[in-house]
Amino acid sequence: MSSLTLAPPRSAVLRAAGLRHRPALRTLSGVLAGLLLVLAVTGYRLHAGLERSGAQGCDMALRSCNEHWKDFLREYGAELALGGNLVYFLGGALGAFLGAPLLAREFEHGTVRFAWTQGAGRTRWTVGGLVLVGSVLAVATALTAVVLDWWIAPLAVHGGRFTPLAFTSAPPALVGRVLLVFALSALVGAVLRRTLVAVGVGVAASVVTTLVAESLRFHYRAPLEDTLHTLAQASLDHRWEGGLWVTDPAGERLGLGRLYDLGGDYYGAQKLLSEGGYSLHESYQPDSRYWTFQFVEFGWTALLAVALCAAAVWWVRRRAV
Amino acid sequence: MAADTVIDCAGLGRRYRRTWALRDCRLAVPAGHVVALVGPNGAGKSTLLGLAAGLTLPTEGAITVLGDQVPGSPRALDRIGFVAQNAALYPGLRVRDLLAMGRHLNRRWDDARARAHLDGLGIPRDRRYGRLSGGQQAQVSLALALAKRPELLLLDEPLAALDPLARHDFMAVLLTAVAEDGLSVVFSSHAVNELRQSCDYLVVLGGGRVQVAGEVDDLLGGHRMLTGPTAEADRVADRLPVVRDRRAGAQSHLLVRTGGVDAPVSDGWRQQRVGLEELVLAYLREPTASALPGPRGAVRPNEKVLLP
Numbered sequence: 001m002s003s004l005t006l007a008p009p010r011s012a013v014l015r016a017a018g019l020r021h022r023p024a025l026r027t028l029s030g031v032l033a034g035l036l037l038v039l040a041v042t043g044y045r046l047h048a049g050l051e052r053s054g055a056q057g058c059d060m061a062l063r064s065c066n067e068h069w070k071d072f073l074r075e076y077g078a079e080l081a082l083g084g085n086l087v088y089f090l091g092g093a094l095g096a097f098l099g100a101p102l103l104a105r106e107f108e109h110g111t112v113r114f115a116w117t118q119g120a121g122r123t124r125w126t127v128g129g130l131v132l133v134g135s136v137l138a139v140a141t142a143l144t145a146v147v148l149d150w151w152i153a154p155l156a157v158h159g160g161r162f163t164p165l166a167f168t169s170a171p172p173a174l175v176g177r178v179l180l181v182f183a184l185s186a187l188v189g190a191v192l193r194r195t196l197v198a199v200g201v202g203v204a205a206s207v208v209t210t211l212v213a214e215s216l217r218f219h220y221r222a223p224l225e226d227t228l229h230t231l232a233q234a235s236l237d238h239r240w241e242g243g244l245w246v247t248d249p250a251g252e253r254l255g256l257g258r259l260y261d262l263g264g265d266y267y268g269a270q271k272l273l274s275e276g277g278y279s280l281h282e283s284y285q286p287d288s289r290y291w292t293f294q295f296v297e298f299g300w301t302a303l304l305a306v307a308l309c310a311a312a313v314w315w316v317r318r319r320a321v
Numbered sequence: 322m323a324a325d326t327v328i329d330c331a332g333l334g335r336r337y338r339r340t341w342a343l344r345d346c347r348l349a350v351p352a353g354h355v356v357a358l359v360g361p362n363g364a365g366k367s368t369l370l371g372l373a374a375g376l377t378l379p380t381e382g383a384i385t386v387l388g389d390q391v392p393g394s395p396r397a398l399d400r401i402g403f404v405a406q407n408a409a410l411y412p413g414l415r416v417r418d419l420l421a422m423g424r425h426l427n428r429r430w431d432d433a434r435a436r437a438h439l440d441g442l443g444i445p446r447d448r449r450y451g452r453l454s455g456g457q458q459a460q461v462s463l464a465l466a467l468a469k470r471p472e473l474l475l476l477d478e479p480l481a482a483l484d485p486l487a488r489h490d491f492m493a494v495l496l497t498a499v500a501e502d503g504l505s506v507v508f509s510s511h512a513v514n515e516l517r518q519s520c521d522y523l524v525v526l527g528g529g530r531v532q533v534a535g536e537v538d539d540l541l542g543g544h545r546m547l548t549g550p551t552a553e554a555d556r557v558a559d560r561l562p563v564v565r566d567r568r569a570g571a572q573s574h575l576l577v578r579t580g581g582v583d584a585p586v587s588d589g590w591r592q593q594r595v596g597l598e599e600l601v602l603a604y605l606r607e608p609t610a611s612a613l614p615g616p617r618g619a620v621r622p623n624e625k626v627l628l629p
Binding site: 012013015016019020022023109110111112113114115116117118119120121122125318 | 375376395398402405412414418423425429477
């Protein structure tokens, strides 16, 4: 027999990983298929309700449009809020249920002693599992997020696409977050060797990641500024408003509350703005930046996921059984 | 070129937190043997096998397998089969999927052999691994290891959870593979009384150290159990390396190393050859005693050792 030793081809390792993780991937497909069915049925109701309410596409500056919107929210608001918040806080947890057992269960069941002593070696086996499951998870999440994005669209009709519940449901942001939680759960599972603990850490990470992303999001690009001379709602272009402040005629910055103090009431403050040389400034992100922001969020979360996967592989390479 | 040793280590140690599982292990196991690795729980058997399989890194010292191969390296992984304790495999996968996994993960793979092995034992390939009996699970693990056509097969307590019939079947398959392929086997076991028929080389680990290493026939031929008057026991013990010394009233029992000949003692002493189990138990009860081949053997001046 030849003494030359060649590693099995990468595709073969991926096929082996496919066999190993097939039960988990089948479960994922089943869960997502059920979820898509629920989303399709309830989403149809939401969109039909929005259409019926007359709030679809009307001008929010009009009082009647506002009333239609409130009618819609009275009937469907709870449903939208429940679904939106579930995705908002726990959407990433999908990654925890696949990431946590990926390595932890191998330790728990002792199957590493089989997998790591095959010709492919532990590094290629671990990389194969992470790549395969991560890729399938990303594609499945993206498909689900497309439907989810449609499902939650009524919420963004008047609040804009930057509304947190809507933004985090869109495919790039959700895929990035799911991958980040997946990678973190896999790493924690490898280090602690406990599937349940790793799932718990992953679910917690889903919430934390959402809150961290939301605190960073407005700063993905430098905001634009508008200068106004009225207190009336200035724009209905679905921009994401970041902050409001006032400058006096000398250009000194002061808060909106101070303007009300100076003007005495709303009308006095309005008069200072329109005739007194005071200006109202608004920082905002235009709606046109929506996809840029989606991909920035996907970018940093996915990069972090890759780094965490690399850390998991590093740990496995050094880890003793 | 075939390697002359399958496991060669010097000063090998492995520590888990503050506890040494294996310490100062010096061993050179020659190729072409069925090696029994015996010792009590916690003696370091699984640790030594894990180190040889590349699953664990040594804390100190060095180990090579199959000559000069580093454990865990691609070349070593291709040439070594490993069957873990409790034969842990994926319970949700069907046997045929496990075979496919093995085929995908190894360059050297004999699928026909694995199928023939399982079909010969009537193990259904479409059944999930978790639904097989303990004996069948062990056979699947052995089939996967043998399908790699390994030059060295490491088995970590493969018989521990098996009933006598399953043990017999397992050893029969194993010894057939040894006879057909000439592979070397190292397996750990508690079942000392069953080793005589299957192994021809013995390594005894006690307290994380190697106490005995050598061919079974040499070890059995090189020891005698001496039974005689206690009054003369000290004189005999001064002249011969005593492994175990038991004195009961007027009569004493001394297990001594004689180097393959009868011990030079007076007519008042009766000497008998010992069995493998008796020999192993005697060494395990005397942690300071050792019987190791030179020059690689760890021989200390204060140990009762007869050098060859």
